[in-house]
Amino acid sequence: MGRFRWGVLGTGPVSVKFAAGLRQIGAEVAMVVSRGERGPAFAHLFGGVVVEDYARAAAMAPGMVDAVYIATPPALHFDHAQAFLKAGVPVLIEKPIAASLAQAESLRDLARSKGVFAMEAMWTRFMPAITALRRMIDEGAIGELRMISASFGQAYRPDPAHGHFDPAQGGGALAQLGAYPLSLGQFLCGEAMAAKATGCLGPTGVDEDAAMALLYADGVIGSFQTSLRGTLRNSLTVTGTLGRIEIEGPIYRPWGLRVFSNPPVGRAQMDLTGKALFKEGPLFQRLSLFRARRARRGRVLSLPYAGNGYHYEAQEVQALVRAGALESATMPLDHSVALTALTQSLRHQIHGMAQS
Numbered sequence: 001m002g003r004f005r006w007g008v009l010g011t012g013p014v015s016v017k018f019a020a021g022l023r024q025i026g027a028e029v030a031m032v033v034s035r036g037e038r039g040p041a042f043a044h045l046f047g048g049v050v051v052e053d054y055a056r057a058a059a060m061a062p063g064m065v066d067a068v069y070i071a072t073p074p075a076l077h078f079d080h081a082q083a084f085l086k087a088g089v090p091v092l093i094e095k096p097i098a099a100s101l102a103q104a105e106s107l108r109d110l111a112r113s114k115g116v117f118a119m120e121a122m123w124t125r126f127m128p129a130i131t132a133l134r135r136m137i138d139e140g141a142i143g144e145l146r147m148i149s150a151s152f153g154q155a156y157r158p159d160p161a162h163g164h165f166d167p168a169q170g171g172g173a174l175a176q177l178g179a180y181p182l183s184l185g186q187f188l189c190g191e192a193m194a195a196k197a198t199g200c201l202g203p204t205g206v207d208e209d210a211a212m213a214l215l216y217a218d219g220v221i222g223s224f225q226t227s228l229r230g231t232l233r234n235s236l237t238v239t240g241t242l243g244r245i246e247i248e249g250p251i252y253r254p255w256g257l258r259v260f261s262n263p264p265v266g267r268a269q270m271d272l273t274g275k276a277l278f279k280e281g282p283l284f285q286r287l288s289l290f291r292a293r294r295a296r297r298g299r300v301l302s303l304p305y306a307g308n309g310y311h312y313e314a315q316e317v318q319a320l321v322r323a324g325a326l327e328s329a330t331m332p333l334d335h336s337v338a339l340t341a342l343t344q345s346l347r348h349q350i351h352g353m354a355q356s
Contacts, residue, residue: 004318007031007061007068007089009054009080011042014094015071018121019046021310027318030065033057058083067317069121070094073163074170078103081118085110090117090321092313095179096343097336099170104340108333117321119313119328120336122183126312129247129254129303130184133238137188141259142240145220148189150181150236152251153209153227158202164228165204172206173199174343174350178226180251182212183339184236185224187330189216191338199350202228207350248300253309258298 004027008015011034019029019042029048032039039050049064051057061068067090070080078098081091085107097120098104111118124130137145154177156164163169164176174182186192192214199210208229214222225232234250242263248256305312316328327333 001322003028004067004322005030005065006314007033007057007065008042008046008048008071009033009057009068010071010073010094011038012071015042015069016045017308018069018071018310018314021308022046022314024307024311025315025318027311027314031057031061031068033068054080055083058087058089061089062087065089067092067117067321069314071121074175075099075168077170078107081107082110085114085116085118088114088116090317092119092121092317094121095183096120096170096175096340098340101337101341101344104337108337111333112326115326117317117326118333119317119320119331120333120339121313122179122187122331123310123313124180124184124252124254125187125330126316127254127305127309128312129249129256129305130187132301132303133245133247133257134188136245136257136259137238137240141243142238142245143242145189145218145238145240147221147223147239148185148216148237149223149239150184150251151225151232152177152180152234153225153230153232154234155231156228158204158229160204165202165206165208167205171204172208172347173210173226173228174207174347177228178210178212178224178343178346179339181224181226181236182342183335184251185214185216185222186335186339186342188238189220189222192216192222192342195342195346197346197349198353201350201354207347210346210350212346246298248302253305254303255305256303257301259301260298 006029029046032043032048032050035052043050068084069092071094074096077093081093084091164171194215197212199207202208209227212224236251237246243261246258247254
């Protein structure tokens with residue numbers, strides 16, 4: 001079996017990371033689709049034939065590549081993915097999968113009707129730390145899941161030409177950064193049953209800050225924040241009846257887990273003896289503070305990623321395409337459609353607040 005051949009659409013920073021990650025698994029870039037001078041520079045670095053016309057690239061792709069990675073602006077994802085799916089070429093579409101719910105549903109239905117593999121590129125789901133976190137939750141390591149909280153925010157300089165701030169390119173905190181906490185919440189807790197959002201729009205009309213409260217099955221509550229104007233903790237914590245687990249490292253590239261054991265406590269007993277007075281004294285309080293600090297450290301599980309971490313999702317695609325599978329169980333198309341519907345609803349809530 002020869003090397004897996006990728007086509008890469010778009011030559012921005014994420015495409016560079018993805019192409020660099022392919023070296024970890026011995027895959028090759030066989031086609032680079034980009035207009036302007038960046039295409040040849042990208043191909044010089046990673047290899048591949050440069051094609052400037054997207055329609056021509058879709059016609060050339062069968063037999064030339066085994067799959068394409070689409071990392072053009074989100075507003076173009078639908079058109080580009082549709083062209084390659086119609087040509088029978090498997091696609092890995094950078095998040096968000098499409099600019100609207102109707103487009104996401106159309107891509108899902110097209111992929112299934114054509115019998116062609118398609119997946120949204122939520123690379124963090126495939127990282128070793130997140131894989132282990134999902135397994136520990138399923139095995140009951142922290143008891144019954146009760147809450148999940150996560151954030152992803154980065155302070156950017158406002159720039160109307162930057163894709164994050166340009167509505168025509170699919171900008172906004174929810175689409176660009178909020179996809180991480182929302183998608184991981186879905187992966188760990190299932191589909192949200194209810195969702196509320198509050199947020200602020202910037203001068204260009206995109207949501208720049210947002211806070212969200214979600215309700216999942218069995219009463220699990222989610223609390224998420226995202227921002228283009230402020231750097232947040234970029235963390236993820238899941239809490240159960242027996243403890244909690246926090247990721248080590250940022251939400252988009254975790255390298256481990258920190259596990260805390262917190263068994264349930266019963267009702268405090270009334271104590272009016274001298275022992276009660278001792279417990280409220282400075283010596284005992286100092287000891288309690290020491291114990292609390294030790295307990296706060298938790299138990300760290302080191303789960304480092306290889307390379308830059310981008311190859312895990314590529315490995316998933318390669319294995320499934322070669323096996324003749326049409327979707328990933330880790331990132332199925334129905335998840336992408338549901339996430340698009342959720343994001344669209346949250347964005348409408350924020351815009352509705354701004355207009356009222």
